[in-house]
Amino acid sequence: MSWVPAEQVLKTVEWQRQVLAEQQKRIADFNAYHATERQKLEAEQRAAAHDLGQAVLPRLDHPTIAAAAEAIGMVGLPAENVPGQVEARRQWLAGRLQQILTTPDYAQRELLRHPRTGSLTRALAETQEYRGLANQFVATCEEHPRFEQLMAGAWGTSEEKAAWWRYSYWQDRSAAAELVTKTGKPSFSDVRAEYVKGKENVATYDAEIARLRNQIAAGEALEREYAALWDEHHALDARGLEHTRGRIVQHLLGVDASGMTQRLRAASSPFLMLFLRASGLAAKVSYLDGIQRSNVTELQKDLAAQQQKLVNVEQKTRKRWAPMPIANYQKLAEDRRPRYEKRWQRFGKTYQTVYVYDRWDRARYYDDILWWDLMTRGRYDGSYIPEVHSYYQSHPDYQFDPDWKSRQASYAYDDYAPASAGGATNDHGMSEQGGTDDADAAAASVEADGADQSGDVDASGDAADLTSTDAS
Amino acid sequence: MTEAEGCALLLAKFTEAGYAIASDFHFHEGDIEVDLDGWDAKARVGYEYITREAGDDRQFDLATLARFEMRMEKGELFVLLVDERGAVTKEALGAAADGFLAELKKQREAIGSAP
Numbered sequence: 001m002s003w004v005p006a007e008q009v010l011k012t013v014e015w016q017r018q019v020l021a022e023q024q025k026r027i028a029d030f031n032a033y034h035a036t037e038r039q040k041l042e043a044e045q046r047a048a049a050h051d052l053g054q055a056v057l058p059r060l061d062h063p064t065i066a067a068a069a070e071a072i073g074m075v076g077l078p079a080e081n082v083p084g085q086v087e088a089r090r091q092w093l094a095g096r097l098q099q100i101l102t103t104p105d106y107a108q109r110e111l112l113r114h115p116r117t118g119s120l121t122r123a124l125a126e127t128q129e130y131r132g133l134a135n136q137f138v139a140t141c142e143e144h145p146r147f148e149q150l151m152a153g154a155w156g157t158s159e160e161k162a163a164w165w166r167y168s169y170w171q172d173r174s175a176a177a178e179l180v181t182k183t184g185k186p187s188f189s190d191v192r193a194e195y196v197k198g199k200e201n202v203a204t205y206d207a208e209i210a211r212l213r214n215q216i217a218a219g220e221a222l223e224r225e226y227a228a229l230w231d232e233h234h235a236l237d238a239r240g241l242e243h244t245r246g247r248i249v250q251h252l253l254g255v256d257a258s259g260m261t262q263r264l265r266a267a268s269s270p271f272l273m274l275f276l277r278a279s280g281l282a283a284k285v286s287y288l289d290g291i292q293r294s295n296v297t298e299l300q301k302d303l304a305a306q307q308q309k310l311v312n313v314e315q316k317t318r319k320r321w322a323p324m325p326i327a328n329y330q331k332l333a334e335d336r337r338p339r340y341e342k343r344w345q346r347f348g349k350t351y352q353t354v355y356v357y358d359r360w361d362r363a364r365y366y367d368d369i370l371w372w373d374l375m376t377r378g379r380y381d382g383s384y385i386p387e388v389h390s391y392y393q394s395h396p397d398y399q400f401d402p403d404w405k406s407r408q409a410s411y412a413y414d415d416y417a418p419a420s421a422g423g424a425t426n427d428h429g430m431s432e433q434g435g436t437d438d439a440d441a442a443a444a445s446v447e448a449d450g451a452d453q454s455g456d457v458d459a460s461g462d463a464a465d466l467t468s469t470d471a472s
Numbered sequence: 473m474t475e476a477e478g479c480a481l482l483l484a485k486f487t488e489a490g491y492a493i494a495s496d497f498h499f500h501e502g503d504i505e506v507d508l509d510g511w512d513a514k515a516r517v518g519y520e521y522i523t524r525e526a527g528d529d530r531q532f533d534l535a536t537l538a539r540f541e542m543r544m545e546k547g548e549l550f551v552l553l554v555d556e557r558g559a560v561t562k563e564a565l566g567a568a569a570d571g572f573l574a575e576l577k578k579q580r581e582a583i584g585s586a587p
Contacts, residue, residue, distance in 0.1 A: 164575050165544055167554040170568035 003323035012333050013314045020303050020310075023340055027296055034292045037355065041285050048278040052252065053245030055274050060086065060241040071269055072260070074251050077244075086240040093233040100226045105219040113219055120219075124212040131205035138198040140183060141191065146175035151195075156188035253282055258369045265364050270416040276360040283371035283387065287354050290385030295347040299340075306336070350380050364415075365407035373400035473560050475521045479509045481562060482519045482552070485569040486510060489577075491517050504539055506531045508551065517576065519552040519569075547583070550576050 057068045060083055069077040100106050112120045141147045154160045155176055162169040176188040185191045232239065252260060257279045264272040313332060317324065324332070357375040366374070370391050372382040378400040382388035392398065401407065473481075479495070486493050497511035497518065511518035522532050532540070532553075543549055552572045554560065 163541060163544070165541075165550060165552055165572060167552065167556050167560070167565070167568045170571045171556065171564060173571065174564070174567060 002326040004326055004329040005323050006317050006321045009317050009324045009329060009332065010314065012329070013310050013317075016306070016310055016332070016336075019335075019337055019340075020307055022337075023299065023303055026344070027299060030292070031296065034288065038285065038288065041281065041288070045278070045281045045285060048274070048281050049249045049253075050245075052271065052274040052278045053242075053249045056248050056252075056271050057241065057245050060237065060244060065244070068248060071264070071267065071271060072248065072252055073255075073263060074248065077248075082240065082244050086236060089240075090233065090236050093229050093236070097226065097229055097233060100222055100229075103222060105215075106222045106226060109219060109223060113216055120212055120216050124209065124216065127205055127208050127212060131202060131209060134198055134201040134205060137183065137194055138202055141179065141195045144175060144179055144182075146172065147179065150176055150179075150188070151192070156192050249278065253279060257283075257363070257371070258367060261363060261369055262367060265413045268414045268416045270418075272364060272416065273361055276363045279369075280357070280360040280363065280371050280374075284354060284357065284375070286387050287372060287375070287382070287385055288351065290382075290387070291347065291351050291354065294384045295343075295351075299343065350376070353380070362404050362408075364413070365404050365411055366401075368395060368398050370395075370398065370400065373402075374404075377402045473562050473565065475509075475523050477562070478521050478554060478560060478565055479519075481565055482521070482554075482569055483510055485566065485573065486512070486517070486519065489573045491515050493518065504536060504543075506536060506540070511551075516549040517551070518549075519554070521554045547579070550579075 056072060057064060062078070062083060065082060066078045069075060105112070110118070112118050115121060150156070150172055153162060153172060155162070155172055162172055164170075176191075179191050180186070180188055183191050183194070185194060252275055257276075260275060260279075261272065263269075264275055313324075316322075354372075354375045359374075363369045363371070363374055370388065372380075372385065372388045372391075376382065379402075383392060483493055483495065491512040492514065493510040493512050495510055497508045497513070499506050499508050499511060499518075506520075508518045509521050520532070537553075540551070544551065550572075552569060554565065554568075
């Protein structure tokens with residue numbers, strides 16, 4: 001049997017560690033990349049949600065709300081009488097604002113709480129000053145390390161019972177003498193009396209300071225309340241509209257995308273494309289999170305196992321300084337970089353395919369919508385992503401048909417087309433652009449197929465090559 | 473200041489005041505049995521440095537201390553009890569010893585039994 005010397009084994013261990021470190025760096029770079037891209041997508045998602053809400057509910061009046069509720073199936077919304085609630089809130093705000101205006105604490109705010117001239121502000125400053133003076137004697141006493149004991153032992157009173165044969169008695173006596181000298185009082189009894197009086201005064205001032213602070217705080221709270229309510233009152237309609245739009249978008253994105261698409265499609269709703277864009281973007285964000293999490297977790301696990309193996313080999317080799325059988329060494333020295341590279345390639349392709357997808361309108365050709373399949377044309381297994389997995393679970397008979405063109409050809413619905421658009425489909429610029437898109441997509445598919453022997457195809461021809469740039 | 477240093481200082485002070493101090497005296501009278509750091513049997517004057525390290529706090533438990541001090545209140549004996557738990561300084565102990573000896577002298581003179 002051939003053997004490899006310990007020195008060479010340790011060198012190889014070191015080299016393998018560098019390989020692992022490179023992978024860790026790659027993971028960190030990718031995590032940073034994902035975080036940045038995610039922020040961009042979130043902004044896009046917010047814009048899509050905003051556009052959708054604005055389109056579904058342009059105004060906050062009864063007819064508009066009724067129309068919106070009918071279009072999206074939010075049947076309970078009209079009965080909530082949102083305009084009525086807004087009006088009632090407006091009344092309440094007006095009343096409360098008026099009430100605050102006439103409250104002395106608010107009406108006389110300058111007089112009371114002006115930072116320099118306010119009566120409460122000045123009273124507080126004066127009381128704090130008097131408290132400081134009263135506390136001077138108290139602080140002088142309390143600074144002495146033995147003062148507390150002298151007070152507790154009733155030193156300087158008839159109740160004092162310290163025995164003169166105890167060392168502590170003489171210590172107390174010295175301390176009392178020091179305090180008498182320091183305070184300039186005739187005896188410790190006088191020190192005690194002055195201290196007790198001082199404490200009482202400080203307590204009185206503290207109570208007054210607390211009272212003044214509470215009064216100032218209550219007034220300031222009233223000012224804040226007035227400012228907040230005034231803002232609300234002046235922006236009430238906009239806020240009510242925004243809030244209701246938020247609820248509508250939440251409803252739209254919360255229900256099953258297939259059902260909502262069918263509903264909007266059947267009604268030739270102008271909201272269909274906006275809904276698909278918002279729905280698709282929301283799915284994209286969660287898919288990318290899932291892809292990133294899954295890949296990083298898997299890779300981290302693998303790297304940790306490799307790291308442990310290297311630790312074991314190093315410990316064993318250093319302990320006995322023994323050579324390693326050539327067969328074991330060959331395993332140790334195996335270059336794992338191509339394997340990691342392949343993994344990054346595979347994962348990067350999936351990530352990028354999902355990332356670049358923006359053909360939201362294609363979903364309207366399908367009755368069952370799983371964005372994952374639309375984005376990847378059903379070519380990548382996404383069951384490791386929770387949302388995809390749960391879709392498969394809840395739709396056991398689901399099968400994806402990648403031939404969207406045939407579906408487009410047999411599409412039996414009339415998309416919304418306003419008269420001003422001359423009969424063309426108005427989908428906010430998101431739908432397929434006739435043959436041009438098809439040609440581009442076909443070209444991209446051919447190109448991607450040619451570059452990828454495994455048969456993976458990017459969803460779009462303009463996909464940046466994430467895999468070759470280390471996700472950075 | 474350690475107990476040994478404190479005892480040396482007290483021995484010097486008490487000796488200077490005219491007391492014939494025997495160090496580490498085993499005191500046993502009636503129901504009191506303790507070891508005193510310094511004791512003049514004739515003058516019935518002494519001192520005790522009550523430290524935990526030396527186990528004095530076990531000998532001078534609360535009950536023993538109460539019996540001991542009761543006899544001092546009756547004027548039967550006078551022992552300076554260094555009862556401080558905190559750090560004892562040379563100056564403070566010296567001042568306490570001087571105070572104790574002056575007070576003792578005053579009391580003895582009052583009853584005509586100064587050493």
